[in-house]
Amino acid sequence: MARFLVNRLGQAVLLLAIVSMLGFAILHLAPGGPLSQFALSSQMTQEDLDRITRQLGLDRPLPIQYADWLWRMLRGDWGNSYRDGEPVLKIIGAHLGATLELMATATVIAILLGCWVGILGAIRRYSIFDQLATVGAMVALSIPTFWFGLIAIYLFSVTLGWLPSGNRHTVGEEGSLLDMIHHLIAPALVLALVETAMWGRFMRSSMLDVINQDYIRTARAKGLPEWRILSQHALRNALLPMITVAGLQFPTLLGGALVTETVFTWPGMGRLFLDSIGYRDYPVVMGILMFSATMVLIGSLIADILYAVVDPRIRVG
């Protein structure tokens, strides 16, 4: 296991270096730059823009800028945003809470609901429930999230007035748990809708694989009650592939849901990334890129380790 971990960590460092190099190059070579937002301002001349470009060090050759960024990064300095001057880590931290709140809620709903639908669909294969679930999943996966978001806002906020049409809190009245839940319902459900469909499909397929195995037939032949066969023999094995799915979902959990966050004015990581790209806020974009890449690597590493822990047939190393 120790050798496996060392190997994986080595690969991870190499991958991160490649990601950072590619990300930095693509970002800086793309036309435009952080000062484009000022180009139409009647208060700033080309001379001003050139001066600020020099002051920010953006006129230096790209390899030198990269080396400077990397050296600072290795010393724990992720840089400061070009927009508000705040440290990148602080900015990521400020948006991470909102994203975690939304994504974790949606994922918990999706896992519980998705697994239930998937299991039931597999046990009662081709039943009306299974067919409805299949059609529902296809619909949920085919229609874009923003559409569900807008429909939810129109229905529950504009028409019925039951739920707020966005935001994380009632503006100016932060701190109330009930208020937070009230605001969380619509975006979490919209996001969970798509995730539920996905988890449902994975779970159904995994469960179908398992319930046709010989050991399930053996269990039935032994006369075990059906609930016990399902819970103790089928489900435990069917859940194994879900570990991989969960591992790959982990970075998404922290990366935010760009569309849902925009539609529901949710101040999370997805929107931060979109805004930062739009303004070419290089330090923040690079920070998010490195953070996400690290999370992907950690997620898949945890999934591999967990798999080995729960499945005795797998040995790592």
Add this chain to the structure above:
Amino acid sequence: MSDETNSVKAVPTLATGPSRRVLMVLGAGAAAGLAAPSALLAQGARPAGPPDRPRGQIVAALSQEPTSFNPLMPGIEVDQAVWWQVFSTLWVIDPEGNFVPDLAREVPTVANGGLSADGLTWKIKLRSDVKWHDGTPFTAEDVKYSLELINNPNFRVRNRVGHSLVKDIKVVAPDEIHWRMESPYSPYLSILALTYLVPKHILEKAQDVNASVMNTAPIGTGPFRWVSRQPGDNIQLAANTAYHGKGPYVERLIFKYIPDLTVLYTQFRTGQVDYTGIQGILPNFVREAKTLRDRTVVVSSTSSVEHIAPNLDFGPLTDKAVREALYMAVNKKAIIDALNYGLPTPTETFVPQDGWAFQKGLPAHSFDPAKANALLDAAGWARGSDGVRAKGGVRLEFTNSTTSGNAVREQTQQLLMQDWKAIGASMRIQNMPPAVMWGEFWQQSKFNSALVSVNFMLGADPDVTPRFGSGAIPAKGGRGFNTYQYQSAEADRLLTLGATQFDLAERKQTYGALQTLIRNDLAILPLYQGVIAEGLKANLRGFRPNGNASTNTWNIREWYWA
């Protein structure tokens, strides 16, 4: 606002009030007696009266996020929404074009001795009852420090236009400051109306003035104090009860960032926000918004002019006859009515129509494809077999660029393409994301033509040297943003003259001649003056659109709940 009796009229005869800016006030507010522009003015005059002490809160929605809080550092329009609340300037320009003193006791003029006759010596008297938000008194030392900081080469200042001419700053008394200008420069009065002053006692202690506390928790002398910022979400300000002017009348002001304009409108509709700022309500929602209960919609013109920007150094567009024919072939009415819901007003110049320098009687655009065809025929542009004209081997074809994803502009381009095809001009669309479009492509004049909205005014001053001066072409090493590459000796002469005149009537004449010249040369093909539709809860009073300020949030200190 401070003592309005000391205000100086910047407009000799044009003070017709904001009625030309405020095109309509409709919605449920109309039923409540707010239907006419005059009624809106009455709101500003507070017929019902504001409360004795700050009450309630305002949630002002912004479609961009304010992120730059040091008002002397680079920032965009949305940042000014915050600067207006936290900071103060020496004087401001009200909607009627009057200079109104704020931190200064009076606006300097030659008549009151504040300005020497040659415009070189400035003597400013300051209020002595002003305090920074931390309780420290505001003095002339702060003004001196701010002006010196702007000229400090190590400071990442937004710009030094005008400020770089300031020399020999002398603090005569805690409430009086004098300085000398290296050369006379009349637009400086307007520039100072948008120059927010910063506290010396805070910044002089900062290790790095580019990364001081002013960037994250600014301290000013404005009507609202900084409370907190939730990045990507909101900024909270609280009433400065020791404010030296009128107001503020609400306890708390919250700027809420909502990036999507459709979502922003929905939240206004559902009552989650009290005011829709900066980009306001999308034109396609305006009609519906006017029917909402307990909401007021104010449509007012902005200082920006939507225009077709020709690159005057690019092939066929160098020919004035081509520009005239192209302009004549544009169906401006269709663009305004069909694509912009009839809201904007057509214009022929770069000066806003309620600006004091606006030149009336410029040749009016007329949509006449037949005349445009005849003009091109006469100028020797002959149609080829594919219908596209050419002259001396130069084909009448070019690209037009704008920000991709801007639906109205993209539809405008479709109309332009059709209109121009009819006169044998071939236009192709080449749109780009904002960071690309307004980067080097725009700044270094790499476009053929562009569709763009620009506020040409320097603050509220019509000095457009950086836009049309021949020494302001970045692609030719100039210092400015004359990306059109317009060069005219006469324009240069008028620009120099206008910037050194201190008599407003004379200046108006100079800038009138400049507008006539630029209209005749068609350095830009003006389409219309921009409009903004802003929504407010009907019982929120005091809103006064101000084209002379950088944003209509300029006077939130006077807003109150009726």
